Amino acid sequence: MEISEQDIQPGDPGQPEARQPLYLAVYGSLRDEIQVGKWEIGASLPSEADLSDRFQVSRITTRHALRLLEADGYIRKAQSRRPVVTAMAPPRREGWFMDSLADIVAMVGNARLDIGSWRLERSAPDARDFELPLAARLHCLRGTLSRNGRPYARSIIYFPPEVGARLSRGAFDDAVVFRVLQRELGILIEDVRMTVWAELATEEDARDLRCEVGDAILATRLLYRDENESLIEIAYSRALASEARLSTHLVTSTRDS
Incomplete structure (x- = not known):
């Protein structure tokens, strides 16, 4: 072929x-x-x-x-x-190892991103991390990730004004959103920090992920910084716990080469 x-x-x-x-x-x-x-x-x-x-x-x-x-x-x-x-x-699978941008690409794999909305929204915690006034409105992309026609995660992504104002809804044709920033704006990602926690599914989760309110959800928050250490994207993912698993590898001793 x-x-x-x-x-x-x-x-x-x-x-x-x-x-x-x-x-x-x-x-x-x-x-x-x-x-x-x-x-x-x-x-x-x-x-x-x-x-x-x-x-x-x-x-x-x-x-x-x-x-x-x-x-x-x-x-x-x-x-x-x-x-x-x-x-x-x-x-x-024992879980996704996350230690590079390539691992994020592999984790998303063949997922499809269906866009729910692209608009200005307020989120005080994220505005604070962008070093903006708490009442600032941020460009926000909301969507659903699915595989084989089955939704498995909700995606909520915030951008600061200097980034969001240069993007349009039509630009988001890739489920790996940071690649859109690279392609459209020439932004190079140099640092990614991730936080993971567990929650129960909300009514919005139940509607978009076709689950029950109260089902187990694995939530993640990723902060993307560029080569100037500027925060350019805050991405939340809310995935069905049955569909998501993350792994890490801790080295507890120094080995001679």
């Missing part, structure tokens, strides 16, 4: 299939080949360069696809080595 950069372009909003990012098409093709046994467990996939030539996509696109395969447990990647197949079917 070959995938041309010209074959998959953003299409009509009423036809979500046409809006599939290139890296997801590459991911899907490689995943299917692994599942049918084209590569056995322990076998090496072609190099990033060879895969890019085969699918006629950029190295960055190929790298995103491989990261998603690794996040799903199909392959293992190592620096300066070709990816190795580790499973023909995705193993049980």
Whole structure:
């Protein structure tokens, strides 16, 4: 299967299939080949360069696809080595490891963002973090993330005036919103801080996530800063606890190399 950069372009909003990012098409093709046994467990996939030539996509696109395969447990990647197949079917996930922007991209994966609103709203705690008056109105994007037609998370994202005023509702065609800032405004993310906590589903959660009021919710708050250490995005996610799990890795001793 070959995938041309010209074959998959953003299409009509009423036809979500046409809006599939290139890296997801590459991911899907490689995943299917692994599942049918084209590569056995322990076998090496072609190099990033060879895969890019085969699918006629950029190295960055190929790298995103491989990261998603690794996040799903199909392959293992190592620096300066070709990816190795580790499973023909995705193993049980123990959670998403979050230590890079690429991990955030992999976690969102093939999700679809359905925009609920793009407007000015007041949020005193977030205005304070932006170092604005508490009554300041912030540009706010509200939406729902879904996979295979099933909603699993609500997204509420605030931007300071100098960022939000340069964006429009139509710009948010990517479920990974910080990539919109990179593409539209040339903003480079240098620092991300995340807080995680548990809550019970509200009426808004129940409506958007098709759950019951009082169901378990995993809430996250991510603060994105640019290369100048300026806070440029505050993103909240409210996900069904049954659909969300995060992991971390603590090193408790120093090992000799």
